[in-house]
Amino acid sequence: MARKQGSHSEITGPKVRQAALQLFARFGYAAVSMRQIAGEVGVQAGALYNYTADKQSLLFDLMREHMEALLAARKEAVIAGDALAQLEAFTRFHIAYHLERPELVFISYMELRNLEPENFAAIERLRKAYEDELETILQRGAHAGVFVLGDTKIATLALIAMLTGVSGWYRKDGRLPASEVADQYWDLVRKSVGVVG
Amino acid sequence: MARKQGSHSEITGPKVRQAALQLFARFGYAAVSMRQIAGEVGVQAGALYNYTADKQSLLFDLMREHMEALLAARKEAVIAGDALAQLEAFTRFHIAYHLERPELVFISYMELRNLEPENFAAIERLRKAYEDELETILQRGAHAGVFVLGDTKIATLALIAMLTGVSGWYRKDGRLPASEVADQYWDLVRKSVGVVG
DNA sequence: GATTGCGCTGAACGGCTGTTCAATTAAGCT
DNA sequence: AGCTTAATTGAACAGCCGTTCAGCGCAATC
Numbered sequence: 318m319a320r321k322q323g324s325h326s327e328i329t330g331p332k333v334r335q336a337a338l339q340l341f342a343r344f345g346y347a348a349v350s351m352r353q354i355a356g357e358v359g360v361q362a363g364a365l366y367n368y369t370a371d372k373q374s375l376l377f378d379l380m381r382e383h384m385e386a387l388l389a390a391r392k393e394a395v396i397a398g399d400a401l402a403q404l405e406a407f408t409r410f411h412i413a414y415h416l417e418r419p420e421l422v423f424i425s426y427m428e429l430r431n432l433e434p435e436n437f438a439a440i441e442r443l444r445k446a447y448e449d450e451l452e453t454i455l456q457r458g459a460h461a462g463v464f465v466l467g468d469t470k471i472a473t474l475a476l477i478a479m480l481t482g483v484s485g486w487y488r489k490d491g492r493l494p495a496s497e498v499a500d501q502y503w504d505l506v507r508k509s510v511g512v513v514g
Numbered sequence: 515m516a517r518k519q520g521s522h523s524e525i526t527g528p529k530v531r532q533a534a535l536q537l538f539a540r541f542g543y544a545a546v547s548m549r550q551i552a553g554e555v556g557v558q559a560g561a562l563y564n565y566t567a568d569k570q571s572l573l574f575d576l577m578r579e580h581m582e583a584l585l586a587a588r589k590e591a592v593i594a595g596d597a598l599a600q601l602e603a604f605t606r607f608h609i610a611y612h613l614e615r616p617e618l619v620f621i622s623y624m625e626l627r628n629l630e631p632e633n634f635a636a637i638e639r640l641r642k643a644y645e646d647e648l649e650t651i652l653q654r655g656a657h658a659g660v661f662v663l664g665d666t667k668i669a670t671l672a673l674i675a676m677l678t679g680v681s682g683w684y685r686k687d688g689r690l691p692a693s694e695v696a697d698q699y700w701d702l703v704r705k706s707v708g709v710v711g
Numbered sequence: 712g713a714t715t716g717c718g719c720t721g722a723a724c725g726g727c728t729g730t731t732c733a734a735t736t737a738a739g740c741t
Numbered sequence: 742a743g744c745t746t747a748a749t750t751g752a753a754c755a756g757c758c759g760t761t762c763a764g765c766g767c768a769a770t771c
Contacts, residue, residue, distance in 0.1 A: 347544035364749050430542060471698040474683055475676045482675025501668045509706035561719050
């Protein structure tokens, strides 16, 4: 036996990435075997190596593509305006983007330690670039007197952690719609930088 | 060969837990083998089973003891006073406690998915109890008109995520001392619940 | 100084790991 | 219809996994 009816590279490839994403998110990279991924796709383990160099690349490519897509989407979402408007845009963008891709968000900060050193460095660089987007807004707002902030770096890390945390508990069929969640987080963010409603 | 000079249960037991904690925190539960833990302790893998029923119990016991110690310490740190004072006490307690135990904090929310269902449920119950401490303060403050809050549940989750995030980047030899970090976080928390400085 | 038993070794168990590759099949092209 | 080639199988590789256990050596007790 070999090639099955109607099977193609353009079909199996995405299925492999999707299966890896789902399984890594649910059980963790180290706990998932190539045979498990293959089983989910419907092929034997050996066939996976037509689509990835090795298991590590499967994880790294998912994370890298996620971070690059995040940065590209953020670029599109940048708006003109004062620091407060930009902060609101960043907050709403971050929450919306993260709520739509819970598995990618999850593995991208949960599986960092399973990356080989050079891969880890590459992801960290992308992550830093994203954090800098927020830090720049906070710095500009503080400098302009729009925000009241102590240490800008701590505020950046604290707000990123708060906003990213949303994907840890939000459920699509939960109590509140995504838009209401975004409103609530924006309310907290706005006040935390010293802007009264 | 067998028992070595000067080795005792009271010495090896804690060493096993400590080695497991360090290795789980660094590489993740699934990526660490019993032989690795044994190597760190200085014994053969079989000897570990004098101190734990199995690998899962090693993880679960670390997490359960951490959560129970956290709840016990929190109990000691509760103060009388209005909601604002209580929120400040909670914030400072949380940061101080988490900065002192980075590995335990890390594995306790990173390795949740590696717990067997009943163990997961037990840890989640303890985590919920801790979250409720904060939610109660927020509810009381909002009811008393001290805090200006939208959805209390979201605020609870958002603030917990923000505060716990501190252990993700804080380094003892970093730019700022722990007390200064706590001050900065308290400033953000206070403002986010609508209390102006 | 003999005896007891704790703490540990080292080997073994069955099973799973990531990865490679010759063989095989089917799809697409001429 | 024949040919080429992409896609997959299934077996094999060496090695590691968690866990068990008979046996051994040392410390403490009598």
